[in-house]
Amino acid sequence: MCGIAGLIHRGKSSNVGQELQGMLQALKHRGEDSTGYALYGNTDGKNFIMRFKVGENVAEGSTSVKEDVSVYDARKKQVDIFLKELGANIVKEERILPYSLRYEIEYDKDLMEFSKKIESVEGVEILSMGKSLEVIKDLGNAKAVCERYNLDKLIGTHAIGHARMATESGVDIKSAHPFWGYPFSDVSVVHNGQLTNYWNNRRMLENKGMRFMSECDSELIAVYLAEKMRSGASLEEGMKESLTGLDGVFTYFVATKDSLGMAKDTMAAKPLVLYESDDLVAMGSEEIAIRSVLPQEIDTYDPFDGMVKVWQI
Amino acid sequence: MANLKTSEKKTKAQSMGLHTEVLTGKTQQKFFNPDEAENFFYWGTYDVDFNKRTDLDVQNLDCKQANRKIDELMSQGYGTIVIKNPQGKHSLGVGILNKLNLIFEGSLGYFGVGSIDGPIVRINGRVGWSCAENMMAGKVVIEKKMLDRVLEQP
Numbered sequence: 001m002c003g004i005a006g007l008i009h010r011g012k013s014s015n016v017g018q019e020l021q022g023m024l025q026a027l028k029h030r031g032e033d034s035t036g037y038a039l040y041g042n043t044d045g046k047n048f049i050m051r052f053k054v055g056e057n058v059a060e061g062s063t064s065v066k067e068d069v070s071v072y073d074a075r076k077k078q079v080d081i082f083l084k085e086l087g088a089n090i091v092k093e094e095r096i097l098p099y100s101l102r103y104e105i106e107y108d109k110d111l112m113e114f115s116k117k118i119e120s121v122e123g124v125e126i127l128s129m130g131k132s133l134e135v136i137k138d139l140g141n142a143k144a145v146c147e148r149y150n151l152d153k154l155i156g157t158h159a160i161g162h163a164r165m166a167t168e169s170g171v172d173i174k175s176a177h178p179f180w181g182y183p184f185s186d187v188s189v190v191h192n193g194q195l196t197n198y199w200n201n202r203r204m205l206e207n208k209g210m211r212f213m214s215e216c217d218s219e220l221i222a223v224y225l226a227e228k229m230r231s232g233a234s235l236e237e238g239m240k241e242s243l244t245g246l247d248g249v250f251t252y253f254v255a256t257k258d259s260l261g262m263a264k265d266t267m268a269a270k271p272l273v274l275y276e277s278d279d280l281v282a283m284g285s286e287e288i289a290i291r292s293v294l295p296q297e298i299d300t301y302d303p304f305d306g307m308v309k310v311w312q313i
Numbered sequence: 314m315a316n317l318k319t320s321e322k323k324t325k326a327q328s329m330g331l332h333t334e335v336l337t338g339k340t341q342q343k344f345f346n347p348d349e350a351e352n353f354f355y356w357g358t359y360d361v362d363f364n365k366r367t368d369l370d371v372q373n374l375d376c377k378q379a380n381r382k383i384d385e386l387m388s389q390g391y392g393t394i395v396i397k398n399p400q401g402k403h404s405l406g407v408g409i410l411n412k413l414n415l416i417f418e419g420s421l422g423y424f425g426v427g428s429i430d431g432p433i434v435r436i437n438g439r440v441g442w443s444c445a446e447n448m449m450a451g452k453v454v455i456e457k458k459m460l461d462r463v464l465e466q467p
Contacts, residue, residue: 271442273401287401287441288422295372295400297419299457300439 003027008158017154022292024142031165036137038188055099063170112183130186179222191218193250268305361392
């Protein structure tokens with residue numbers, strides 16, 4: 001049982017960091033192992049924003065092994081060297097936590113090659129890569145993560161988030177949602193449910209050259225959609241195909257640079273409540289999440305089974 | 314058991330005392346008498362007046378506080394309670410074993426008005442999973458349909 005939430009402002013920007021924090025905090029009873037945000041901020045669109053981690057959060061409840069901070073430093077240095085080799089120029093560098101970093105970089109070549117090289121450093125994982133996307137995920141509930149990373153001032157157009165109760169894999173950052181749609185810039189996925197044909201699909205996708213960083217079944221959705229888009233399908237077509245291609249129960253959101261989509265499996269076992277208006281679409285696992293953004297009386301509805309919908313900003 | 318062989322009783326069962334229990338009478342015990350009006354109410358319920366009406370804003374209350382507040386209002390004799398701003402909260406209005414006219418001006422979350430016996434509930438919105446679960450008596454009206462808007466679409 002996880003909780004997912006997403007919102008998209010059409011034609012205007014808002015404080016999405018704060019709004020999503022409220023939505024996810026309202027869903028915290030659905031899971032507090034970890035919380036993740038995928039925020040699409042307002043940027044000039046010139047530089048890539050790369051969020052990556054050089055180690056795991058080893059706080060209480062974590063399933064990862066404790067490492068020394070000096071290991072993190074060594075990995076960071078290695079990443080810097082690789083960036084130079086790739087011809088990427090670091091414009092801005094922030095080390096938010098010892099294991100979590102945010103770089104703004106100038107780069108204009110192939111992202112697949114780029115991420116393969118960076119992630120060849122042991123323990124390093126790119127959480128997100130995009131011109132407006134920033135994926136932040138860590139252990140703890142929505143409020144704790146928001147405070148740790150100072151997200152409440154992020155202005156943007158849309159965002160998706162996830163409150164996780166770990167059922168299929170460990171409690172660590174690498175299994176936390178949202179997942180970046182490697183190797184596409186600005187694609188992220190959150191998922192509520194369980195996938196049952198994970199290994200079959202994973203084997204097939206790995207043979208096609210896609211990469212899996214964790215053993216979390218939800219990562220499959222991100223990789224699956226990325227592969228569909230790489231072979232020429234649009235986001236909506238890829239999502240429609242996923243209804244039959246993926247097996248199990250799922251409700252998931254996908255966000256790209258300028259759109260937000262939802263899909264619900266044909267059994268409709270996982271809940272979703274939707275609110276749609278001309279300037280705002282908000283959705284979440286429970287109505288209580290939507291109410292944290294829209295306290296007034298509104299009309300909400302549950303999407304049908306097998307429904308796929310995409311909104312543009 | 315030790316003196317079974319020397320017992321004077323006819324059978325072993327009799328000597329073990331299995332025939333001495335009186336089985337009659339229990340079935341004739343009266344637990345409920347429909348003529349007595351007091352049997353229609355649970356012990357500890359309140360005498361409420363449907364014409365006494367009040368509002369309760371639950372925006373800043375959690376479900377336990379809100380449910381306790383409803384109980385408190387009933388103990389003061391309010392028979393019509395209007396809940397404002399339920400905002401999809403879970404477990405509102407559960408365990409009411411009283412006659413009561415309860416109106417929710419908004420939507421409920423999961424497990425709304427569960428385990429009730431008696432109240433007349435009107436919800437001017439939608440509900441989540443398991444509404445009015447284990448309801449024994451009373452009436453629950455949910456005004457908005459879940460799929461209204463979806464059905465309009467082609």
